[in-house]
Amino acid sequence: ETGVTQTPRHLVMGMTNKKSLKCEQHLGHNAMYWYKQSAKKPLELMFVYNFKEQTENNSVPSRFSPECPNSSHLFLHLHTLQPEDSALYLCASSQVGARTEAFFGQGTRLTVV
């Protein structure tokens, strides 16, 4: 059982499609993150939101567009993706200022065809 839920768990999309990934945290945290993990590669931080404000964008292409309507929800909007964007997309949350660990959702496995 996890306090961070991601939907969908699996997604296959064409390069011309538009889709969104959703993340919800039930832990009362004030920071949320999107990470990308390609096959046999380390975690790459994509976006950070602290108190609903985006504080980090690690040179992510504009075909990835995050949205954080409140501190419990985080979206990643996808459009005109490339096959190399196929990866596991992980959402995490933490409590900024408390120096505590982050909790991860189970991830969305994305395949771009």
Next chain:
Amino acid sequence: RKEVEQDPGPFNVPEGATVAFNCTYSNSASQSFFWYRQDCRKEPKLLMSVYSSGNEDGRFTAQLNRASQYISLLIRDSKLSDSATYLCVVNEWDTDKLIFGTGTRLQVFP
């Protein structure tokens, strides 16, 4: 230089062996340290936090050396179920960011 560095492995060890992983970090302002475990095709999960005085949880022992800026994880009496990737994670005091290492893969064989 990477912010958090780990030997990627893989470490292939027999059941019952003792194995140690090291991790170095570059930001001396780092404040909190963790070891995470990630199973194949799953999300990372917290294994243990690392305290200045060192801490132990069953077969797992974590140590922190602030002067040399490294963290270690010792696993005693390895089990088949310990096979996974172990991620070193550092929380930077000045940015409050969690920085993940690339992970060390452990494979325990019968």
